[in-house]
Amino acid sequence: xxxxxxxxxxxxxxEGRISILNCDYTNSMFDYFxxxxxxxxxxxxxxxxxxxxxxxxxxxxxxxxxxxxxxHLSLHIVPSQPGDSAVYFCAASARYGNKLVFGxxxxxRVKS
Amino acid sequence: EAQVTQxxxxxxxxxxxxxxxxxxxxxxxxYMSWYRQDPGLGLRQIYYSMNVEVTDKGDVPEGxxxxxxxxRNFPLILESPSPNQTxxxxxxxxxxxxxxxxPGTRLTVL
Numbered sequence: 001x002x003x004x005x006x007x008x009x010x011x012x013x014x015e016g017r018i019s020i021l022n023c024d025y026t027n028s029m030f031d032y033f034x035x036x037x038x039x040x041x042x043x044x045x046x047x048x049x050x051x052x053x054x055x056x057x058x059x060x061x062x063x064x065x066x067x068x069x070x071x072h073l074s075l076h077i078v079p080s081q082p083g084d085s086a087v088y089f090c091a092a093s094a095r096y097g098n099k100l101v102f103g104x105x106x107x108x109r110v111k112s
Numbered sequence: 113e114a115q116v117t118q119x120x121x122x123x124x125x126x127x128x129x130x131x132x133x134x135x136x137x138x139x140x141x142x143y144m145s146w147y148r149q150d151p152g153l154g155l156r157q158i159y160y161s162m163n164v165e166v167t168d169k170g171d172v173p174e175g176x177x178x179x180x181x182x183x184r185n186f187p188l189i190l191e192s193p194s195p196n197q198t199x200x201x202x203x204x205x206x207x208x209x210x211x212x213x214x215p216g217t218r219l220t221v222l
Contacts, residue, residue, distance in 0.1 A: 006154075034210065043116070043202050043213030044155070089154060099145065099170055100211060102155040 003027045004092050006103035015112045019077040023090030023103055026071065030092040034100070035064060035075045038087045047088075048075070080110045114139045116214035118203050124220045125193055133188045133217050135203030143206035144186040145170070146178065148199040149216075155202065161186055193221040 005024045013019045021035075031052040036044035050057040050064045050073065057064050063076045077084055090103040116137045125131055137144065145160040147170075157170030161180040175197055177189040186205075190197060198221050203214040 004154075009152075032209075036213075041216070043204075043215050046210040046212070049209060091155075099157045099160050100155075101157070101171075102147075104152055104154040 002104075003030075004090055004101045004103040006088075006090055006106050008106050009104070010107040010109070012109045012111060013080045015082055015110055016079045019075075019080045019084065019108055019110065021075040021077075021088050021090075021106050021108065023073050023075075024071060025073075025092050025101075027092070027094065027101075028071070029094040030101075031095070032093040033064070033066060033073050034091045034093075035062075036089040036091060036102075037084075038089060038105070044089055077108075080108075082110050082112045084108060085110050114212065116203055116205055116212050118201075118214035118217050120217060121215065122218050124222065126222050127194055128192050131190050131193060131219075133190075133201060133203075133219070135186045135188065135214060136184050137186075137203075137205035137212070138184065139205060139207055139212065140183065141205035141207040141212075142183070144180070145204045145206070145211070146176070146186070146188045147202045147204065148172065149202060150199055158188070158201075193219075195221050197221050 034049040035047040038044040048062045066073045087105045089105045091100045119134045142163045146158040147155040156172045159178040161167045201217045204211045
């Protein structure tokens with residue numbers, strides 16, 4: 001039973017446009033959500049996070065939106081750059097420091 | 113530089129031969145975890161530790177052991193590896209509301 005789902009295995013976007021990556025979760029106990037970016041042959045690197053007391057968090061070109069009623073979060077990248085091409089993982093936790101549950105990942109390709 | 117290190121980075125072994133993958137962090141984090149990454153399944157947690165001598169099972173603990181005798185180290189032990197443990201393994205430590213991952217260990221069990 002996948003508690004965190006990323007239903008799009010891949011996404012292709014033109015450079016300069018917006019990339020929107022989506023993530024759905026089923027466990028209502030999750031209260032902390034993170035996005036990670038992963039390049040081949042490297043470990044995932046933290047991108048941005050949001051706690052359940054917020055519905056939006058921004059960091060430069062990256063914005064995460066949380067819709068608790070729909071159990072849905074999304075990552076917006078504006079403008080998209082070729083260097084953003086990577087696998088993006090959504091993750092959720094029921095308690096800070098407790099186990100993280102990851103989605104299967106979405107491959108983002110930004111075309112120049 | 114803050115980092116999580118893992119060794120070895122690549123390992124090919126045979127069924128039943130005990131192995132240990134080491135993990136070390138220099139950030140004084142209390143929380144550490146091991147994950148495996150498999151195609152289409154994302155990262156699944158194997159074990160995690162909330163502090164020295166405190167460990168707990170994650171989602172896929174079968175066939176693995178861990179220990180946390182010191183805060184900085186969290187080795188992953190495969191007592192009798194099997195081919196279904198062929199995977200990419202990541203160690204991570206948690207602090208400041210984000211998890212830091214090691215570079216990964218690609219394990220092949222023949």
